[in-house]
Amino acid sequence: MRRSWKAIAAVALTGALAISGCGGGDDGGGDSSQVEVFSWWTGPGEADGLKAMQEQFEKQNPGTKFVNAAIAGGSGTQAQAVLASRLQNRKPPDSFQGHAGAELLDYIKAGQIEPLDSFYEENNLKAAYPQQLLEQITYQGKIYSVPVNIHRSNVLWYNPGILKDAGLSGPPTSIADFITALKAVKDKTGKVPLSLGAQWTADHLLENVLLGDLGTDAYNALWKPGADWSTPAVTKALTDFAEIMKYTTAEAASTDWQGASKAVVDGKAAFNIMGDWAYGYFVNPAPNGLGKKLDTDFKYAPSPGTDGTYMWLSDSFTLPKNAPHRGGALAWLKVASSKEGQDLFNPKKGSIPARKDADKSLYKDYLEYAFNEWNKPGVKLAGSFWHGVYANKKWHTDIDTAVGLFLQNKDVAKLQQALVGAAKNNAQ
């Protein structure tokens, strides 16, 4: 009996969902009674940053109810699955978080998000964001997202004590130096030369080696339509990648990036290449961070061969088509793109604002360095493929598969062939 009641309830619920799903046809107009903001910012730091922006939003829009639809889960894997089903059922949130760039392409092509060019015009944002950034997130002449922050993915974290023991005067500045340094650490200290985590951290390492070996322009060109991945220059970079992998840990697949980065500040490994979210993890007090000290426990440098280039990724917000509260969504995007909003959010999240006019005094230690690098005249920008800037989801998965297979067969030729194929199938 209970079973059939459950079944009836299930059927009724499906019916209700189907009806409400079909009923979303009216085009929201400018409804600003509330705004549902979807993100995966539930962790320490990021949740605080979101809350600070929420307070700013509520101050500016007293009539709009803010609904925080954040879904927990590392780097948004759960959240993106939920989001995909909501978008397909035409029940989008009013605004959702995504990595700026090609990662949004699937949503754009499916017609699930709106271009925001007029929003950029109205709020004079084209002058506020760096020109190169706007170019790199433009798809067929249109911009579909509002970047809130910038993370740097080409950072080399190192343990100064181990480097000294290995007889190294400083961090390596080219890929060739890097390989020499890894060898020195291995021969002279017996510590782990380069700590690595699960498969995706090898993808992250790969983008850094490609950028370091090829240079910014050639790296950026790899992601354009018709790009040639079969060149000797790419072969050289992949060979270096294979060489570098020899100095990593056997147990890599058992840890995620936290475990790998922690090995550096704990004095077990000399180097780790990871995005700058590792910084917050290092210096924040326990239990959310490790409470370590910059300069004594760890130091940072641009990843080898990438000085002067900022390999960026950015969390951004979008305007879904048929957002139920379009007015609320636009008001939210306005806060997220404003100087005040970004300056409230970023110091807490441990990232820097994408805008050029942000308040420099709020960013200390590493963040001050990152801020200066980002805003340095003549800085070159490269998009992080692993973190969604240059590769759409399918390309991203194809590269991940190629790297995963490479980790087992260590066959550089096969890796390159797979990467050539992935580019051919997916470049746009």
Added chain:
Amino acid sequence: MSRRWKPGRSRRWLPGLLLVSPSILAIGLFVYGLIFWNTRVAVSGRHDEVTPYGFDKGKNFVDLWDDPSWPPAVRHALLFTLVFVGGALLLGAFLAFLMEKGVKAEAGFRAVYLFPMAISFIASGVVWRWLMNPAPPERAVGLNQLFGKAGLDALANDWWQNPRWGMAAMALPAIWQMSGYVMALYLAGFRSVPEELREAARVDGASEWKVYRYVVFPQLRPVTLSALIILGHISLKVFDLIMAIAGKQIITYVPAIATYVEVFDSHDPANGATIATYLLLAVALLVIPYLVWSVRAERR
């Protein structure tokens, strides 16, 4: 339902039908309807979210074998199934055999062996991920560290990170978790063998081994078969255990993980549905013969 008054024909079957119809409807919709829809997507060309569905004559089922991540996924699933099903059956039968001989505090042992089944694969996976850390003993945690401390360095190994046999190690937590359940099944099986039969054999001069070999074990065939089916389909569907231990890495790729990656990471519904169909077929290969067999057994 007692029917002392002579009911009309429809009165006899109508209430029963009304009672079960919601379940029939729900199962029809949510199980068979979705199987149909899944198959529909699998034979379509919908490799992203905008292409119209169309019909590609089962091209996906062939193309999938060209996907470099698919053959390893199949190999992993087979290796895992072999080790897990074999291991859990043997260990479960062995435990049941020991208990059957009559130990003190049998209920306590039974509970201890059954406990792991109450834990979700996700939770035990987190622990086993730590236990099976493949670092060399000097910086290892878990089992390799234990081996190092006990002077058994030779036993330290790379567990599930071995590209060839790693999936066999991945089956260890699953064996640990399910063998208690198999034990319970076998124990019930052992207990259902009438004592008289054994006595008769003993009177005929059979040794204790022969009693088991010729009297007890043959009676356990139905138990073995149901255990095989249960373990087999759990094994083919394994997802959470691997997600907890390794996440989505090629080195431990299995079809269920591949489905997830295709649908949610790569945004490729057609490929995801194709893999799901293959999974369904594999499970059906196990379950259908079992259903046929049990229907026949009931008729007999």
